[in-house]
Amino acid sequence: MFNLHTEILNNPGFFKQMASRETMITFYDCPLKNKFEELWSEHSYIAYVTEGRKVWHTSQGSFDLHKGDCVLIRKGACIVEQFFDTKFCLIFFFVPDKFICDVLKSKSRPLPNVNKNYHAVISIDTNDAVHNFFNSMLTYFSSNREPDTTLLDLKFRELILTIADNPLNTELISYFCDLVKKPKTFSLQRVMEENYCFNLKLEGFASLCARSLSSFKRDFQNIYKTTPAKWLLEKRLMHAYNLIVNSGKTVAEASYESGFENISHFSNAFRKRFGAAPASLKQQSAV
Numbered sequence: 001m002f003n004l005h006t007e008i009l010n011n012p013g014f015f016k017q018m019a020s021r022e023t024m025i026t027f028y029d030c031p032l033k034n035k036f037e038e039l040w041s042e043h044s045y046i047a048y049v050t051e052g053r054k055v056w057h058t059s060q061g062s063f064d065l066h067k068g069d070c071v072l073i074r075k076g077a078c079i080v081e082q083f084f085d086t087k088f089c090l091i092f093f094f095v096p097d098k099f100i101c102d103v104l105k106s107k108s109r110p111l112p113n114v115n116k117n118y119h120a121v122i123s124i125d126t127n128d129a130v131h132n133f134f135n136s137m138l139t140y141f142s143s144n145r146e147p148d149t150t151l152l153d154l155k156f157r158e159l160i161l162t163i164a165d166n167p168l169n170t171e172l173i174s175y176f177c178d179l180v181k182k183p184k185t186f187s188l189q190r191v192m193e194e195n196y197c198f199n200l201k202l203e204g205f206a207s208l209c210a211r212s213l214s215s216f217k218r219d220f221q222n223i224y225k226t227t228p229a230k231w232l233l234e235k236r237l238m239h240a241y242n243l244i245v246n247s248g249k250t251v252a253e254a255s256y257e258s259g260f261e262n263i264s265h266f267s268n269a270f271r272k273r274f275g276a277a278p279a280s281l282k283q284q285s286a287v
Contacts, residue, residue: 001038020152040077042207048134052088055081058120070124077198103160116174125168196235199259
């Protein structure tokens with residue numbers, strides 16, 4: 001599993017990009033190497049599709065993105081499925097939580113109180129203002145001269161204010177409200193519950209929670225009364241058990257979709273936890 005933000009940031013010759021402080025916008029027009037790619041990002045990112053199709057598979061479901069779609073993909077892990085029969089182009093706009101909060105707090109009108117469930121991938125209403133914004137950014141990418149960072153900062157703020165001011169973006173506004181108002185413990189719990197089934201290292205979970213590894217382990221212990229490693233193993237095994245017994249998944253599929261690095265490690269842990277090998281449980285559930 002690779003870090004999308006870091007991968008792009010460290011390869012400016014491959015990914016066309018412009019940055020102002022911690023925010024970054026990049027034009028991505030190259031396919032991933034494999035049919036399915038596991039990736040994560042410690043920053044949320046807004047994606048605007050200019051051509052083609054890709055599917056983002058998350059713990060909350062699958063989200064099929066096509067030309068003209070605009071979404072906010074919350075920080076965390078996912079599996080991206082690509083289709084090699086068509087070219088895929090999009091613009092990524094990475095937005096750290098702090099940047100979003102700073103912009104929202106500068107609004108002359110406060111965010112409305114919206115209490116609505118939101119997903120890992122949040123659809124954004126693509127009105128004329130959104131289309132015009134991304135079309136204007138494409139002109140910068142086609143120029144040999146990068147715009148001044150002050151101008152970029154204004155453009156980044158413009159996008160956040162534009163989508164936050166649209167009453168049709170109720171799911172997005174609900175997420176923004178939580179981002180501004182919820183305490184860090186809420187963030188840690190949400191990160192863990194939404195990402196445990198992906199093969200993320202503890203350092204990755206700590207980064208998603210905006211903590212050092214030591215602070216993450218300490219705060220996790222205070223909240224869950226156990227260690228992250230023990231909690232993750234139990235959650236992943238229970239998830240795999242459900243996939244095999246109730247969803248008809250193969251052992252290999254259950255292992256992969258529960259965040260285990262290899263089937264051998266998964267089978268040993270599964271047998272120790274449930275007293276039976278996953279293959280034998282699979283056979284029993286098929287009877």
